[in-house]
Amino acid sequence: xxxxxxxxxxxxxxxxxxxxxxxxxxxxxxxxxxxxxxxxxxxxxxxxxxxxxxxxxxxxxxxxxxxxxxxxxxxxxxxxxxxxxxxxxxxxxxxxxxxxxxxxxxxxxxxxxxxxxxxxxxxxxxxxxxxxxxxxxxxxxxxxxxxxxxxxxxxxxxxxxxxxxxxxxxxxxxxxxxxxxxxxxxxxxxxxxxxxxxxxxxxxxxxxxxxxxxxxxxxxxxxxxxxxxxxxxxxxxxxxxxxxxxxxxxxxxxxxxxxxxxxxxxxxxxxxxxxxxxxxxxxxxxxxxxxxxxxxxxxxxxxxxxxxxxxxxxxxxxxxxxxxxxxxxxxxxxxxxxxxxxxxxxxxxxxxxxxxxxxxxxxxxxxxxxxxxxxxxxxxxxxxxxxxxxxxxxxxxxxxxxxxxxxxxxxxxxxxxxxxxxxxxxxxxxxxxxxxxxxxxxxxxxxxxxxxxxxx
Amino acid sequence: xxxxxxxxxxxxxxxxxxxxxxxxxxxxxxxxxxxxxxxxxxxxxxxxxxxxxxxxxxxxxxxxxxxxxxxxxxxxxxxxxxxxxxxxxxxxxxxxxxxxxxx
Numbered sequence: 406x407x408x409x410x411x412x413x414x415x416x417x418x419x420x421x422x423x424x425x426x427x428x429x430x431x432x433x434x435x436x437x438x439x440x441x442x443x444x445x446x447x448x449x450x451x452x453x454x455x456x457x458x459x460x461x462x463x464x465x466x467x468x469x470x471x472x473x474x475x476x477x478x479x480x481x482x483x484x485x486x487x488x489x490x491x492x493x494x495x496x497x498x499x500x501x502x503x504x505x506x507x508x509x510x511x512x513x514x515x516x517x518x519x520x521x522x523x524x525x526x527x528x529x530x531x532x533x534x535x536x537x538x539x540x541x542x543x544x545x546x547x548x549x550x551x552x553x554x555x556x557x558x559x560x561x562x563x564x565x566x567x568x569x570x571x572x573x574x575x576x577x578x579x580x581x582x583x584x585x586x587x588x589x590x591x592x593x594x595x596x597x598x599x600x601x602x603x604x605x606x607x608x609x610x611x612x613x614x615x616x617x618x619x620x621x622x623x624x625x626x627x628x629x630x631x632x633x634x635x636x637x638x639x640x641x642x643x644x645x646x647x648x649x650x651x652x653x654x655x656x657x658x659x660x661x662x663x664x665x666x667x668x669x670x671x672x673x674x675x676x677x678x679x680x681x682x683x684x685x686x687x688x689x690x691x692x693x694x695x696x697x698x699x700x701x702x703x704x705x706x707x708x709x710x711x712x713x714x715x716x717x718x719x720x721x722x723x724x725x726x727x728x729x730x731x732x733x734x735x736x737x738x739x740x741x742x743x744x745x746x747x748x749x750x751x752x753x754x755x756x757x758x759x760x761x762x763x764x765x766x767x768x769x770x771x772x773x774x775x776x777x778x779x780x781x782x783x784x785x786x787x788x789x790x791x792x793x794x795x796x797x798x799x800x801x802x803x804x805x806x807x808x809x810x811x812x813x814x815x816x817x818x819x820x821x822x823x824x825x826x827x828x829x830x831x832x833x834x835x836x837x838x839x840x841x842x843x844x845x846x847x848x849x850x851x852x853x854x855x856x857x858x859x860x861x
Numbered sequence: 862x863x864x865x866x867x868x869x870x871x872x873x874x875x876x877x878x879x880x881x882x883x884x885x886x887x888x889x890x891x892x893x894x895x896x897x898x899x900x901x902x903x904x905x906x907x908x909x910x911x912x913x914x915x916x917x918x919x920x921x922x923x924x925x926x927x928x929x930x931x932x933x934x935x936x937x938x939x940x941x942x943x944x945x946x947x948x949x950x951x952x953x954x955x956x957x958x959x960x961x962x963x964x
Binding site: 420423427430738741742744745748751752755758759802805806809810813816817820822823826829830833 | 865868869872873875876879880882883886887894897898901902904905908909912913915916962
């Protein structure tokens with residue numbers, strides 16, 4: 406019995422291991438599709454209100470504004486920035502009572518509610534966000550965003566919204582009025598000189614005060630990015646388009662040009678990401694940029710973060726990046742076979758446990774189980790044969806019973822039944838034989854005597 | 862990478878089967894052994910009773926009935942309780958006949 410104990414332990418150990426492998430396997434089923442080409446330090450998210458997006462604009466009361474709107478079709482509050490092409494807008498408002506209220510950007514929640522409470526305004530513009538009834542006009546292409554954020558031009562939004570709220574058919578064909586021209590030499594030279602000297606040009610009226618160098622380096626992978634920051638350009642005359650001219654002057658260097666909150670990229674790999682970065686950025690943040698007056702530094706910082714994300718996210722059919730050695734991933738293919746080995750071991754040891762009684766069968770392996778009983782059986786059988794040879798006892802019914810019990814006892818031993826069966830039967834036979842022998846004149850045939858002689 | 866899920870499923874099924882087998886097989890075997898044991902004892906008792914009956918010259922109705930009942934139970938074969946019942950009927954019958962023969 407003692408040498409079987411380790412087998413039992415091993416069996417349970419194998420079962421535990423198999424269970425562990427199943428758990429590891431299930432836990433490893435979580436797979437992420439997160440593939441990066443590089444690791445970026447974590448950036449803090451910009452907290453609401455702390456990004457300088459609010460202005461200190463003050464508004465007249467709702468009643469005053471309502472009175473102003475009633476008096477004039479277009480009311481511009483102090484600080485309002487939105488402008489539009491009067492000719493094209495007049496074409497859609499002709500003959501209709503369309504009243505436009507233009508509020509400055511960067512209002513608090515309360516102030517925005519105040520502006521929205523002016524019920525007689527058909528169109529309400531906060532910053533460059535144009536709303537009317539329950540509609541909001543949102544730009545959806547680069548030209549829209551360039552006009553809206555680079556020149557505060559809301560003509561396109563008005564031409565979309567005014568027909569919608571006055572039940573007119575949509576306007577087909579809209580002409581962008583904010584023209585762009587190549588910069589003159591006298592405009593370009595000071596900018597180029599600044600860029601050569603410091604790598605940045607901060608134009609008069611621009612809210613960018615210093616270039617976020619680290620963000621730029623992360624975004625473009627080099628330290629020599631050039632930044633030009635200019636205020637939003639007026640709509641009434643063509644604006645100088647610095648991007649292409651400067652890109653020609655500084656080939657091979659990343660160049661970011663800001664007009665107001667509009668950001669353009671010129672330089673290496675522009676085809677690969679500039680459009681997607683710009684579309685993603687303005688589609689996501691355009692609504693907030695239009696309502697608030699974010700400083701250019703914050704807008705540029707978020708844009709550069711966006712570019713860095715794109716550059717490191719592996720969107721462009723590059724080979725998969727190197728993956729560091731992961732023991733679990735390397736060992737994982739072996740897991741099913743380790744599990745299978747544990748199962749087989751457990752099965753083998755279980756089989757041993759099941760076969761144990763058969764292994765211990767005396768008939769096959771000659772163990773000593775039941776040996777004493779077999780000796781006693783043999784002795785009693787011999788005694789029964791001896792007694793049956795005597796004429797006085799031949800027909801005794803006790804002898805017959807004893808012989809019957811001895812036969813059954815032999816069968817029970819051969820069938821591997823528990824010892825107590827054979828013992829009980831042998832006791833019966835013993836008693837019967839004793840009963841027969843008592844009537845005989847030979848004391849040596851009493852079973853007690855006979856067995857003492859045989860088994861001693 | 863080839864799919865290994867059959868390994869897991871078959872392995873789990875085998876583990877379950879082995880667990881059930883190691884739990885229930887010994888129990889079932891012990892029960893079968895106990896039944897066999899009871900029947901051996903019952904048959905031995907019935908056989909003894911028959912021998913005693915043949916040796917007794919006077920018929921004893923009560924013993925006849927008891928033995929008949931025991932034989933009827935044994936003829937139907939059955940579980941352990943049937944075997945012990947048969948033995949319980951056969952033994953007093955044996956005793957009665959033995960007493961009659963000894964008298």
